[in-house]
Amino acid sequence: MSPPSNSPEIGRILRSNTAGFAVGCRVNQLTAPSFGALVRAQPVDGQEAIYGLIYDFHIDDDQLIQRLVMTENPRPNVIEDQRQNRMLPLEMSVLTVGYLVEGSLRQGFPPRPPLNLDPVHLVVDEGELRRFSDQLGYFRLILRAPAGRVPVDQLLVAHIRQVYESRGEDRLWAMTAVREVVELLRTNYDLLIPTLEALSAALPDLPTLA
């Protein structure tokens, strides 16, 4: 299996480690990715791929931006100048949840992290998304992410909602995902309750959550 070629590029690797990576992008690339989305870092040789979930966006500023913020109603052409022409760092943080090696999709940490400047694509192909999310072992990696750095409950909820919609409002998958969350968090009541409440708000049509 090789990754589909129709996924939009959302940026390139700034830095990485085994557990995650940071992606730098231009402002006009920022419309597609969202918090909780599944992305794929695609090393240049194309044989391997590393999957992850976006858990943070970081948009930097500088003194010029700070000055413009203080003015009343910045003009559209000045805003466009800042966004299109000035190279302000715009960064996404991604939690690694799986990888592709020798055509086989696996959930867990990859043998090697992606390298600087490897392109990163948003996973939009329904087949690819289904293949990755059919197994829910990666939820365990999400829950083990450092809570101070990764908003674990919000990330889970956002991701489950997005996959549910991308799979054509797949209620069966969503119910399985919720059961997996309950199973993984049954000893952590403090996290389970707010996560279920948030899931209930995000997916009100699911019978057992309503």
Add this chain to the structure above:
Amino acid sequence: MTLEFEQLMGEVELMARLAGERQVVRDTRLDQIERLLRERAADFAAVDRYVTHVRRTVLQATQFRPFNGAAFPLAADAALDETRAVRPGELPDEATLIGVDGSQIVPDRHAAFVYYLINIGAIIFHHGRATAPEPVAFPVLRYPEPDELNNLRFGDGAGVAVERDMAEIGRLAELAERVKQPDVPLLALMDQRLLYVPIGELGPKFKEEAIRSWQENMNRIRRAGGWLAGLIDRPGKSSVITLLRGLMPDFNPDTPDDLGEWDGLVDAELFERLLAPGERSAVFVDLSHANERFAGVSRYNEMCFFYLNTGDDGHPNIARVDLPRWVGENPAAVQAVQALLLDQCRILGRYPYILARADEIAVVGRQDQQELEFRIARMMDRHDVAAAPTAKFTSKEWVRSGKRRLDQP
């Protein structure tokens, strides 16, 4: 070794006390100048007498006499204390603005390779339209030719500065010609004086050539149908004060630029008292040897200027705006330039947005320089050219690379 601050604190205290006393003296003298300005604001005959005297005895004298410069109103009926705000309808609905700036990596004989770099940054701003401005950069690398074994031009920082100035106005003219649209006004803006005088130890022929080239580029902007302006923030000239001194009863006709006890005071301090936020002064003509030369080549390029308060209530900021006569004698153009400049200043507060952005595009930072020199070294290596910086250069790099105290990690 860090500075011994304790040894200096007595001097620092004295310095602050004297600065306070100096401010009192300054204010007293400015009060006197302001009173004189109000009293003689419409004394057109006295102004005319002073200008005629300076032209006859100094500027057109057969033997050269140094003269620091003065100014007089361009319009014969303009009062010296005239102020003018932007009126409704004077800001063009649409305009094209071009801001330009330049920077350079100066030649360094201690560096590994002989070169210098000039980088011109510009931005084309479409006033009145929601489209993004267009930034452009023009980097130029200069290096010796194969038979140029004498590195003379690579040890000449002043020559490089002049070359950068020429490149700035040259690119500005080129862009003005390229983007000027019929019926849409165009303002080409620099962040320096337009009455160009090359500075440094340069040959007279080189200076003349630079001034000629500067004026030719001014002509290109005029012929393209654009307006040209140069904005000088915190200007240091005393041209109007010199004129006022010439109207004093104790004026000495033998020394028409002698400011006496007003020496050290500048026009900006005077106009800070006169101009409300957004207001400009009358348009003045620069009265100097340099401007005589400019006007002698082309009357269109005779230099005029006005002072403009780009600040706000309680925080005045006086800038001088240089305009060639072809702009200065067109009242509608002057009003549009004032309105467009203020509009630009409002984006960031007190300084035109396009000049701030042009500077950002042009500036070559330390990191860029290191990256360029790394690439040069790599390419030289490919061509088997070996070189190394001098020991002095290397040592300075080490000691200036940042220091930390031993008790800090």
